[in-house]
Amino acid sequence: MIDFWLAAGLLLLVALSFLLIPVLRSRRAQLEEDRTALNVALYQERVAELQTQQEEGVLDAAQMDAGRAEAARELLADTEGVAAPRVSRLGKPAPLMAAVLVPVLALGLYLHFGASDKVELTREFSQPPQSMDEMTRRLERAVAAQPDSAEALYFLGRTYMTQDRPADAAKIFERTVNLAGRQPELLGQWAQAQYFADGKQWSEKIQALTDEALKADPKEVTSLGLLGIAAFEGQRYQEAIDYWNRLMEQLPPDDQSRVALQGGITRATEKLVASGGKVAEAPAAKPAARLKVHVDLAAELKGKVQPGDSVFIFARATSGPPAPLAAKRLTVADLPATVELGDADAMMPQLKLSNFPEVQLVARISRAGQPTAGEWVGRSQPLASSTTAPQTLTIDSPDK
Structure with missing residues (x-):
């Protein structure tokens, strides 16, 4: 941030130079004008002195003309190279006032319309966070600085979920859906956060969110996993097995969550058998294309x-x-x-x-x-x- 303000200060000095240089030049011109006026006064005094000597008979007409010509040459030599004074309609106070008002106005406009908070966030995100709490604070500031950023909202919602703050995550995912549209993945994340925020109580709202997500994408992984959890909690073990098997088909072979998911399928199978049920055979999988x-x-x-x-x-x-x-x-x-x-x-x-x-x-x-x-x-x-x-x-x- 210090680098930014140094650069801004240098640019401001450049801008002020365009205002102050003419003022300094006008002072120089004033000095030259004063010197010219002094030389003219000395010339007039010399001519008056020659006229007095002529009247007293000390000088004749030829000597008078020669003396006047000599005085004129001296005046011309002293004033040679002096530019004609330029008259400014604004006068000197205007540039000086502008030199004061420009930085004040620029600072005010930047603080109102600028993006100093985004510059600071960019600097912060260039460094790895030292803790999850620090990452959360950064994301919260990013959302505050860019409230219309669906990406920032999404990552903040995911972070809230990892910190066991499902109620906060549900509100964030709802805002994300309102901004980015009703995408299946976002609906699944919203439903999952809402489920845990409600104390693992299934509701019509959660059902509607998962139904909408799976209608748009039958393989939406978060909704499949959530429906399996809800079915297991409700002792509908066959449904849980079916949902989790569908989820298993979507995961890459090296996905670490496959182990936990298989463990859930195994527990659901054991409970189903213990209750006197029989595990339905899974439909044959499609051959890989x-x-x-x-x-x-x-x-x-x-x-x-x-x-x-x-x-x-x-x-x-x-x-x-x-x-x-x-x-x-x-x-x-x-x-x-x-x-x-x-x-x-x-x-x-x-x-x-x-x-x-x-x-x-x-x-x-x-x-x-x-x-x-x-x-x-x-x-x-x-x-x-x-x-x-x-x-x-x-x-x-x-x-x-």
């Missing part, structure tokens, strides 16, 4: 690309989110190449190839290394995500 794609470059483009240009190969749903479902990155030097795109290459756990019946294959060349925009592209016709036959994709068109 895997598309084999041979990618090549059209002959007419080989002279227009560089070996180091990035090549992005991905599959995206023809009816669904625009984000790639699976992606691989190569370079032009690797072409032609054959790659496999499958569930293991999913960009996000809930966006897998096997979750969408129809996809399109895309290969894009981007010199800037941007997967969303490039110079050349090749696209396939829509095909089933369960396709097993090898596919051929040629990069042959300008990317528009």
Whole structure:
């Protein structure tokens, strides 16, 4: 923050110089004007003295003219190089008043409209927090400085949950939903916070939030986990097992929460069997999707690309989110190449190839290394995500 104020002070000095330099110049001009007036007075005094001597008969007419000419030359030599005085309509007080008012006005405007709090927050966030409480305080100040930032609100809500402050988290997630829209993940977080804030008492509000989240995204992980917890607490063990099995399918194989989740499924199974029930067989899982794609470059483009240009190969749903479902990155030097795109290459756990019946294959060349925009592209016709036959994709068109 000190660096910021030093920079602001330097800029202010530059601004003041434009106001004060003319005032200093005017003082210099005044001194030159006073010296010129003195020289004129001395000239007039010398001429008067010559006239007196002429009247007394000491000087004749020729001597009088010679003396006057000599006095005029001396006056001209003394005043040579002196610029004509410039008259300012504003006068001297105006620049001086401006020099005082400019910094005062600038400081007032900055304190009212500026972002000193955001500058300080940026400086703070550049340093790692020393504790969770410090991180919470930073996020609270960030929300106060940027009340319309859905991202800051979201992270503050998650932080409140880790600190066992579900009531505060529920209010924050509600504000986040109002700002960012009713996204399934946000609805799930809101429902979870509300459930714990209400002392693990299920309510119509929580049910409505989870229903809305799963209707928009049947694989929304927070809602699935929460519904499993509520079912377990209500001794509906088969429902808990079903919800948690659905959640397990969305988690990556190396996700650490899988161990705890499997433990919950095991406890629910034991309680169901102990109560005389029987665990229903889970429906057979969909086979993992895997598309084999041979990618090549059209002959007419080989002279227009560089070996180091990035090549992005991905599959995206023809009816669904625009984000790639699976992606691989190569370079032009690797072409032609054959790659496999499958569930293991999913960009996000809930966006897998096997979750969408129809996809399109895309290969894009981007010199800037941007997967969303490039110079050349090749696209396939829509095909089933369960396709097993090898596919051929040629990069042959300008990317528009």
